[in-house]
Amino acid sequence: MCGIVAVHDPTGPDSALGERMLDRIGHRGPDGRGTRTVGPTWLGHARLSIVDLDHGAQPLPSDDGHWAVVNGEIYNHARLREVAPRDFRTDSDSEAALSAAISDDPDALGDLRGMYAFAVAHVDGDLVVARDPVGVKPLYWVRTGPATLFASEMRAFDAVHRPLVESFPPGHRWSPTTGLARFRELHVGGREIKDRDLALRLLRTTLETAVHRRMMADVPLGVFLSGGLDSSLVAALMARHADEVGGTVHSFAAGTAGSSDVVAARRVAEHLGLEHHERLYDADEVLAVLPDVVRSIESYEPSLVRSAVPNYLLAQETARTVKVVLTGEGADELFAGYSHHRDVAEADLRQELLDSVSGLHNLNLQRCDRVTMAHGLEARVPFLDRDVVDLAARLPISWRVPHRHGLEKALLREAFAGWLPDDVLWRPKEQFGEGSGTAEVMARRVADLVPDPDWAGERVAGLPAPRSREELAYQRMFAEGLAGVPAALLGRFADA
Template sequence: MCGIVAAYGAVDPDKCERMLARLRHRGPDDTGVLAVDGAWLGHQRLSIIDVSGGHQPLTDLDETAWIVGNGEIYNHERLTSRLPDGVLRSRSDTEAALHAVLRGGPAAVATLDGMFAIAMATADGGGLVARDPMGVKPLYQVTDGGVTLFASELRAFDDEDRPRVEAFPPGSLWTPGAGVVRFADAVPVEVRPARRAQHDTWDDVVLDEVRDAVVAAVRRRMMSDVGVGVFLSGGLDSAIVAAIAAREVRERGEVLPTFAVGTAGSGDLVAAARVAEHIGSDHHEVVVTAAAVAEALDEAVTVIEHFDPALVRSAVPNLLLAREASKEVKVVLTGEGADELFAGYSYVHTDEFADPDALHAELVRSLEQLHGLNLQRCDRTTMFHGLEAREPFLDAALVRTALALPPEWKQRPGGRPEKALLREAFTGWLPEDLLWRGKEQFGDGSGAGAVLAALAAERVAGTDTGATPEVPAHCWPLRSDEEVLYFAIWSREFAGIRADATLQPFATA
C-alpha cells in the first residue's frame, strides 16, 4: 500500500516532487522517483510484501520499463510462476504486474486480481496507468495541454490544477496514444441471478458455497510479510472476517490482533469485546470522548476528502482507530462491501425495491459507486496513518458468488433479519445473539454519530461557522446541518475542486 504520482508529456519535475511530498503519509517507509524521457514516476512506500527488496519504481532486467503501484495483487505468485527463472528481481507483487503487461500488452491488466493503481513508463516513451475494477485503490488525474498528471489523492495536486481534477474511472487503463479505455466492470456484466428462488429459504449446499467463498476471500487477504489485524466493530460483517482470520492465524500458532473504537459503553465496544473473547483475539479498545470526536472532525473531513454526513460520521472514529492500530500492525481487514452484496442497508428493504429485480439492480449500482464513498473513506482514514486496509467481501470471486444468488433470498419476508443467508452460513462461528444482532451504521454504533449531529446543530445555529457556505451550481443541494458544516470544512481545504467531478452523495444518508 502506497502513494503514487505519475506524469507523462511535458513533465515538470519540481511539480511532481511537490505532489509526491503531499502523499508521504501513505508510504512513510521509503521514497522512490524516476525521470525518463517524457515520463516521471514517484512512489511513497508502505512496506508490506518483500520488505527489504521491494523498493519502487521496480524495473525489468534490461531496465527498459518501470512501474510504481499502490495496492496488492493477490494472484501475483500464480502470475510469476509462469516466468522463466532469473526474470524476477524481487518478490514484490507489483513486479508481477510489470511482467504481465510487458508480456501481454496493456490488456493484461485484466489478469490482475487485487486492489491496485499502477503506473508504468518505458524507455521508448511509452506509458500505462490502470486502476482496479472496483476502484478500491484511489486515483485522480489532470490533463493540461502537454502533460497528464496522476496521483493517489486530491490533496496531491497544486492549487492551479485543482479545477481540472477528475477521478480516474475504476476498471480503466490509460496510454498516451489511446487515452482512457475500460478493461473491466466493477460488477461483471455476466453476473445475473443464476437461479430464481423456488422457496423462501436455501439449503446447505448454498450455505456451504457462500461460506467457502467468504473464507477463501479472507485467506487471500492474509497475504503479508508484516502483521495483519482486523477492524472489529462488533457488527456482523467485521465479526465474520475476524472469526475467519483468527482461525487462520491460530493454525500458525499466532494470535490475531483486533481493534475497536467507540464512546464509553457504546454498542460497538460492548459487542466487539464479546466477539474478541469468543474468537480469542488480542483485542485493543480505543475509548473516545465527545471532546475527542469534536477535535478530530476537521481533520477527518480533510483526510477523507469528502463531506457526506454518512461518511464523516464513520470517518471520525475510523481515523482515531487507525491511529492506534498503526502502532501494532501495518495491515487491517474490514467488513466493507457485505451490505452491498447481501442487502444490509435498511433503504433497500422499502417498497421501492420490493421487486427482486429492482433490488438486484440497486445492489449492483451500489457496488459500482463504492469507490467514491465507503472505499474512499476507508482508504483515506487508514492510509493517513500508514495503515493498509483490505476488504475481503469485495473479492472478485465472492462478488460473483453473492450476486448469482436469487435476490429474493436477500429480502426480508415476515420480518426476517437482513443478511439472513450470510448469518446462517456462519452458524457456530460466533455467539448466536451476536450473529443475529441488528445492524447499526458504524458512526452510530460507535457513538460518534450522536456527538457529531449535536455539534453540527450547535455550530450551524451559532456563530462558530459564520454564514452558511455558498453551494456551487455543480454540487448537489446540502441536506442537513451536518452536511452544511462538513461542506464548509471541505470547501476550505479543497478550494477549486469540483464536487461533481470527484464525489457523490451517499444514498443512505
C-alpha cells in the same frame, strides 16, 4: 499500500510539480520515497512496506527499461510468477503488476487479483496506467494541455488543477497511444445458483478463501471489529488461520464508553480468542479531529463523516500495533444490508445492488482508504474479492431481499450459523457512526460547529447548498484544504 504520482508530458515532465504532488501524499508511505524520470514521464512513490521489505522499493524496474509505481496488493502474485514469460527481480507482489502491464497477453491485466492502481513507464514514451475493477485503490487524474497527471489523492494536485480532477474509472487502463479502455468488467455473470444448500457452502468457502488471500503479509496484521455481522465474520475466518500469522490475530474496536459496538466487539474477540484493543473517546476528542477527518476523506457528506470519525480514531490506534487490517466493507452492498434496501422493489433490487457496488470507489472505499492511510495503515476488503462479488451476483435476488420485519443479510447469517454467538450472528445492523456512539455525540454538539441560527442560505463557494448546519460545517472544513475540487466527485447519499 502506498501513494503514487505520475506526470506524463511529451514536451518534458515537470519534476517540480511531481515533487509537490508527492509531498502532499507522503503520509501514505512513511517507509520510503522514490522518484524517477522515464522519458516523458516522471514517477513518484511513497512506500508503506508490506511485502518484500528489503527489495520492494519503488519505482520498480524491469530488465527491458520499464519502471513501475504501484499502490495496493496483488494477492495471486506467486501463481503469476510461475506462468510469466519473464524472470522476476524481486519477491514484491508489485512486480506482478509490472509484468502484466508490459505483457503481450491482452488478458494479463484481467488476471491480476487484488487491489491496485499503478503506472508503468518506458523511456520510449510508453505509459500504462490501470486501476482494479472495484476501485478499492484510489486514483485520480487531470488532463491539461499536453500533460496528464495522476495521483492517489485529490489533495495531491495543485490548486490550479483541482477543477479538472477526475476519478480514474475502475477496471480501465490508459496509455497515451490507445487512450482509455476497459480491461475487465466488475461483474462477469454466470448461471444463477438455485440450490440453497450449495449457495451456503459456496458462501463459506469463497469468503474464507478471500480472507485467507488477504492475510498475505510480511508484517503483523489485524481486523477492524465493530461487533456487527460483517467484521465479526472476517474476524472468525481469520482466527481459523491464526497459526499462519504467529498464532495471534489482533482485533481493534473504537467508540464511546459503553457504546453497543464496543460491547459487542469485546464479546466477539473473547469468543474467538483474539488479542483485542480498544480506543475509547469522548465528545471533545470527536470535535477535535473533525477537521483532520474531513480533509483525510476528501468529502463533506455528513453520513460519510459520521462513520469516518470512529474509523479515523480506530486507525490511529490500530497503526500502533499492526500495518495491515482487514475490514467488512462491501457486504451491505452485495447482500442488501442497508435500511433503504427494504423500500426497493424486488424487481429493482438487483440493479440497485450492482450500482451500489460499482459506486463504492467514490464513497465507502474512499473513506476506508483515506482514514487508514492517514496513519500509514493498509486496509484490505475480503468481501470485495472478485469471487465473492461474482458469487453474490449469481444468488437469486429473492434470497437477498431484506424482508420488512426480518433481519437483513439473512442468507449470510445462515451460512455461518454456529461460527459466532447467536446474539452476535443475529444482531441487527447499526451504522458505524451510530453503534460507536459517534452520531449521538455529533448530534449533541453540531450547534457548536455552526452556532449561527440563521445559517440557512449560506453557501461555500463552489459547493452545493448545504442541507443542514452539520453539512455546512463540514463544507467549511473541506474548503480550507480542497477548494476547487469538482462537486461531482463528492457524492451525496443516504446510508454510509
